[in-house]
Amino acid sequence: xxxxxxxxxxxxxxxxxxxxxxxxxxxxxxxxxxxxxxxxxxxxxxxxxxxxxxxxxxxxxxxxxxxxxxxxxxxxxxxxxxxxxxxxxxxxxxxxxxxxxxxxxxxxxxxxxxxxxxxxxxxxxxxxxxxxxxxxxxxxxxxxxxxxxxxxxxxxxxxxxxxxxxxxxxxxxxxxxxxxxxxxxxxxxxxxxxxxxxxxxxxxxxxxxxxxxxxxxxxxxxxxxxxxxxxxxxxxxxxxxxxxxxxxxxxxxxxxxxxxxxxxxxxxxxxxxxxxxxxxxxxxxxxxxxxxxxxxxxxxxxxxxxxxxxxxxxxxxxxxxxxxxxxxxxxxxxxxxxxxxxxxxxxxxxxxxxxxxxxxxxxxxxxxxxxxxxxxxxxxxxxxxxxxxxxxxxxxxxxxxxxxxxx
Ligand code: CTP
Numbered sequence: 001x002x003x004x005x006x007x008x009x010x011x012x013x014x015x016x017x018x019x020x021x022x023x024x025x026x027x028x029x030x031x032x033x034x035x036x037x038x039x040x041x042x043x044x045x046x047x048x049x050x051x052x053x054x055x056x057x058x059x060x061x062x063x064x065x066x067x068x069x070x071x072x073x074x075x076x077x078x079x080x081x082x083x084x085x086x087x088x089x090x091x092x093x094x095x096x097x098x099x100x101x102x103x104x105x106x107x108x109x110x111x112x113x114x115x116x117x118x119x120x121x122x123x124x125x126x127x128x129x130x131x132x133x134x135x136x137x138x139x140x141x142x143x144x145x146x147x148x149x150x151x152x153x154x155x156x157x158x159x160x161x162x163x164x165x166x167x168x169x170x171x172x173x174x175x176x177x178x179x180x181x182x183x184x185x186x187x188x189x190x191x192x193x194x195x196x197x198x199x200x201x202x203x204x205x206x207x208x209x210x211x212x213x214x215x216x217x218x219x220x221x222x223x224x225x226x227x228x229x230x231x232x233x234x235x236x237x238x239x240x241x242x243x244x245x246x247x248x249x250x251x252x253x254x255x256x257x258x259x260x261x262x263x264x265x266x267x268x269x270x271x272x273x274x275x276x277x278x279x280x281x282x283x284x285x286x287x288x289x290x291x292x293x294x295x296x297x298x299x300x301x302x303x304x305x306x307x308x309x310x311x312x313x314x315x316x317x318x319x320x321x322x323x324x325x326x327x328x329x330x331x332x333x334x335x336x337x338x339x340x341x342x343x344x345x346x347x348x349x350x351x352x353x354x355x356x357x358x359x360x361x362x363x364x365x366x367x368x369x370x371x372x373x374x375x376x377x378x379x380x381x382x383x384x385x386x387x388x389x390x391x392x393x394x395x396x397x398x399x400x401x402x403x404x405x406x407x
Contacts, residue, residue: 005034009084009085010038010079010082010085011057012088013089013090014090014095015046015092015095016043019090023048025173026056032177032181040061041107043092075111077114080112080114087123088108091125091127093135123151123183125170130166134168155167182229186230189398192402193234194227196275197276198238198241199216199238199239200279201256204255207289207290209292215279217243219387219391220277220278222387228249229392237252256309268319270321275332279364328353330352330394331347331356332356332358333355336361339372343355343379354374356374356394358370358371368385369387369390
């Protein structure tokens with residue numbers, strides 16, 4: 001479940017063409033279980049009608065500080081006291097400059113100024129032309145807004161409505177949603193470095209053929225995302241899968257088990273967490289051909305022989321950092337039967353403190369799963385639910401173990 005569910009957010013729109021993305025954002029927030037109260041400046045109404053946002057939020061929109069619907073005629077106080085956060089998207093250059101100076105000549109800025117600083121965070125999503133964004137005045141304002149405790153989201157990069165290309169676009173709705181999700185997530189791994197392997201590996205037979213497996217990478221990607229939401233600095237070493245990189249996660253793409261080992265060794269932290277979810281091919285063809293193997297018409301099939309791949313998890317688990325207890329290693333076991341027995345044996349064999357068992361054929365490619373957490377003391381089940389939810393639970397579990405081990 002989203003950490004946003006049940007929250008009440010005031011969504012403020014200042015004037016900018018990116019306002020069209022705010023309609024999408026409003027919809028996505030409502031879908032995530034947020035109640036959304038929209039407040040618009042007069043400039044915002046040039047780009048988007050209040051009717052649209054009323055329909056999407058299911059609540060009348062506020063556009064004026066003199067709104068007679070408020071019995072005490074203090075919309076700026078009433079609206080800001082109810083909110084779990086105020087999110088201004090788009091935040092125009094002019095609106096940010098107004099925030100900086102404590103300007104309050106219309107409802108949105110007045111409400112931002114009147115918010116209780118200790119209770120109602122203010123999050124702004126800048127949106128403007130690239131020259132306006134890079135102007136020293138704007139950059140100075142951004143730095144000062146941050147220093148004042150306002151959360152300034154990143155800007156996107158790319159084609160702009162004005163026809164120019166560069167930095168300054170407002171983030172897409174789903175990116176803002178993900179940043180809000182991160183904002184509200186408990187930071188149980190703050191300051192930690194986390195390395196995750198995910199997906200299958202691909203072992204070449206020749207330049208056009210190879211051996212791989214049915215791992216989709218979804219569990220590992222969900223774990224990388226959950227670790228980032230929990231405040232960690234996350235690197236994801238991914239085998240060949242076409243999943244989108246979770247926001248805020250560094251991704252290194254690899255193909256074979258040997259590539260994966262190399263990438264892991266280059267990125268494994270001295271202190272932190274290593275989660276090996278990848279379904280690494282156990283063997284690779286002994287002599288991959290440089291050229292495509294052709295049929296010779298005789299009906300003879302090629303002889304394939306195999307050599308064993310390096311065991312990435314076992315290699316990392318035997319490193320000095322892991323042996324000292326500075327690097328907490330988590331293995332996965334994809335089994336087809338006798339999960340507890342195999343997972344227990346695998347934990348001992350790989351010498352990791354925590355091994356997570358799951359039934360491979362039942363979960364490969366699916367969006368949900370069930371996990372069995374096996375440690376030195378026994379086993380605990382995380383029952384069947386979405387991989388995203390399981391990943392959050394697993395990260396919470398790992399954080400608790402770190403609290404004991406690394407505090
Ligand atoms: N693993 C790894 N490198 C390998 C094989 C496995 O890092 N060459 C990791 C996986 O990422 C997982 C754990 O080891 O975290 C167990 O993987 P699994 O394929 O279930 O186990 P195997 O060691 O291959 O054992 P078996 O094939 O006998 O089940």
